[in-house]
Amino acid sequence: HMDLKPENIMLDRSGNIYLIDFGAALFAGEKLSGYGTKNYASKKQAKTEERADIYFDIYSLGKTMESLLKATDAVQKIIEKCLIDDDAKRYHNIRQIQADFERILRICRMKKGFMVVIAVFCIQNLWNQIQREEKREKEEENNMKFLDAEFVKGFIRMANDGWEQGWHERNGGNLSYRVKPEEVEEVKENFEAREWNPIGTAVPNLAGEYFLVTGSGKYFRNVTIKPEDSICMIELDEKGENYRIVWGLVNGGRPTSELPSHLMNLEVKKLQDERYRVVYHAHTTNVIALTFVLPLEDKVFTRELWEMATECPVVFPSGIGVVPWMVPGGREIAVATSELMKKYDLAIWAHHGMFAAGFDFDLTFGLMHTAEKSAEILVKTLSMQPTKRQTITPDEFRHLAKDFGVTLPEEFLYEK
């Protein structure tokens, strides 16, 4: 209202009360345009850079009530005036007293009016509070139901496993999961779709699908304690060019900055085998260290990592690709990575980290973990002495491949 005062509360003959003069009224948030009325407006109301809110009205309401309270003292004053010794100062006739009483009556009626205004304010505030509470409860319930789904639990657990490995300093790393149609059905009643945004690339083969992804700038460290703020579920449009958030990131935000890489990798992998669902990017310490000392070649990294842990060739028989250093977060690095994903399940980003793709959370985490563990052994070995005294030979790898029923490409079994 912005100008509450006794003069703006009117009574009709039947005793109905009206709040009048909305000439100065503003919507909350609008810039102040006037000063209100002296003695009723707060000092802040004189500052034109301020924006309107309820506190201006509450202040003026207080001042109005204060003046009305003073008015009840007026009855006492009438009595006192009747009792003054000096005739000259006493009321001169009954009509004068009647006039004073009528004035007080008017003020009393206004007071009643004010009780109504106050009640309306209180009820409105309570109502808003109840609605906010109900909304919060509903959101919490929705979040709980969503977070109860097995695939969501698996996603959260994997993110936390990565954090515990030390691969996700600050907001480093990201994770995505291509959600199965039956899993979408399980949680879709909790969706609240937001606006469409461009992905930054096109993934037509993923059109209309849903993905669970970590949020841009969010910390893996927080995923278990505030998942609804750290991750989100997105839906892609019918062209695979835009996404919209349907759940999560309750405090705002966008999906991972590496969304183009995640989606392009998931598309490549899906076309290879429908069972691929997880893409994981981590800042794996030892693999990163090796990108400063080994040639940035697929065949060198594949062979070196295979040699450092006997199970490596079984876990990633197709090998590991290397993307030279590139600016992260865009389409260019996404194209380079997805190109390697046509051949491998693992891609190293020089001086940055690694990408892994797999059918489920266990396999994908296991893949990242195995490669990084192998890199750690190599870092330790190279730290002890620059050359290996003995290692696994190409023929021994061929033997291993036969027994374990895997095919190891000959290009990686070169003589050194």
Ligand code: 2HA
């Ligand atoms: O900060 O890891 O590659 C997230 C990243 C970017």
Ligand code: ZN
């Ligand atoms: Zn990164």
